[in-house]
Amino acid sequence: MNFIDEFRDKNTILAFNELIKKELKAPINIMEICGGHTHSIMKYALPSILPKGINFVHGPGCPVCVMPRKRIDMAIKLAAMPNTIFCTLGDLLRVPGSKFSLLELRAKGCDVRALYSPLEVLKIAEQNQDKNIIFFAIGFETTTPMTALLLEKVINLGLENVFFHINHITVPAPIHAIMNDENVKIDAFLGPSHVSVITGWGIYEDIARLYKTPIAVSGFEPVDIMQSVLNIVRQKNEGKFEVFNQYQRAVSKEGNLKAQELVKCYFDECDFEFRGLGEIKKSGLRLKDEFARYNAELKFDCEVESKNESKACICGQILRGVAKPYDCKVFGKACTPKTPIGSCMVSGEGACAAYYKYSKVNE
């Protein structure tokens, strides 16, 4: 398949691997910021061919994994309201709240829908004018412009029954938080290309310089990842710490200015509590005051009492890159994709789910 096959090409992958093996001089801890990379790395079993010195460490870049339980409980409370259609993206539906998940709530009869595109909300709102449609917006810089576009369309169409619960977060802030943790030993980063399609690769220049860590903004295919790893190895060998734009096919330094403008128009920065990392300054986005009438947190009673996270679960350490899923006592035992304790085991992008699903095959 064009644009896919060449990035999964056996000979190219093996050629990159040979170069990495030849040039690697010392072990490197590479944090893949995004859960999508964790899944690609495990799905294509790259650690099983790469030299042992390449140590991949999972980062905080799965929006579902870093959502604190309180936000999930808020979602469940909103979705359980009468006369409501609750819409959100993907596998947030599986994450356990204090009592149950959104999927279990749906089985009890509530109208909970997983969307592929936020714009599906428009059709749902038009077809159900007697109901409140709540869009639980989640994701990093990749998905935020779509939420902004949806809000713009809701306003332009004069839809009065659509409300937003905003849980958008940004990539650089948690990276700073991680690098300022003295327990963390990260030598380089893989940056998610889809985030940089929007933000540009320029957002990482400060991080690379400040922490002296090479960063490769990488695509998600195995050839992309292997090329990025080789670049990181070379930067380390040469004592460089730059941002390498591996995903030149879609990423520029400035990114998508139109999308950035759209986000600026509707959102302000705010502090946000990351699961496992605590509250991080200016790491989230909130609806600007002038759009308060669309804010589900103001329109509805969202207050919830949440149970603490399970003490057995070490998702927090995994998300900070100081532990691997195997280090967790409940991994693969009490905590499996079917009986998840932490959201890292639930999300399609979660580290524990990736390790559980694909790995240990060579042991």
Next chain:
Amino acid sequence: MKEISLAHGGGGEEMNELVSFIFKLFDNEILNQANDSALLENLGSNLAISTDNFTLSPLFLNEEVNIGKLCVCGSVNDVLMVGAKPLYLSLGLIIEEGLEFAKLEQILKSIKKECDKAGVKVVCGDTKVVPKGKGDLLYINTTCLGEVLCKKETKNIKEGLSLLLSGDIGRHGGAVLVQRNELEADIKSDCKSLTGEVLALLEAKIRVVCMRDATRGGLSAVLNEWARQSGFDILVYEEKIAIQDEVMGICELFGYEAYELANEGTFVLCVEKEDEQKALEILRKFNPNANIIGEVLKEKKARVILQNAFGAKRFLEAPKGELLPRIC
């Protein structure tokens, strides 16, 4: 109290849980074999029986495939999978108030056409009509009865057997996704009865040990079920498994794995190693994408291992939960 969720119908681990819940209550030696069809050996001749319920949204996937064709192929294929020739079909219709007669007629004509093709007669049936909003337009139940020609049972899986796949995978699931999401993609469901292929294999005396059509849960569910039932590890080669570009595209878009998408006219078979080439020749007459995809290993850890083109290995897990599109 735990409730039934959509995941219990997805063809993955939750569905196995539901099936075990039912099996436990009706526990008997025939049911417990867990073949695609039950083998009834005490009724004079060897009979195989299989029943299936069908829902499809939308009811018509394209001009050729609708719930009618599906309900025949599904049951007929289950009977074929135990090495039996399908003969008789029962037809139960639960119709929702409001379904147009013209549509029902079109569906019934598809049933007739597919039955004629498979050499099967509809010999009994039932209809019920439920109020609007209670029935998703149409539910169909079919039960197929067939005569066992050469018994094939999954309990006979052992090390050293070759695994073959009769065609490319994921087209039925892909076609449903395209229709439901109003996408433009040229994906035609693989829905068809497998009578030709299976009877040709049996007539050629290929030593087929067992067969299974890869319906809900896809190839991944079949291989994992076989690994679990037999206890043996199964190794499959990614490069050998044909997937249409458009199906791969849909998977990329939604974040799914083609191995987990449903098929309705593609089956997996275990044959003696010496017969693999002969079996492949026969299968390729019906579908050029048929291939030898792997083997049953001697290790007994009940795992399915997928080896990719560049030699790396990973597990091919059984599907879990319901398929949800990825978040970004």
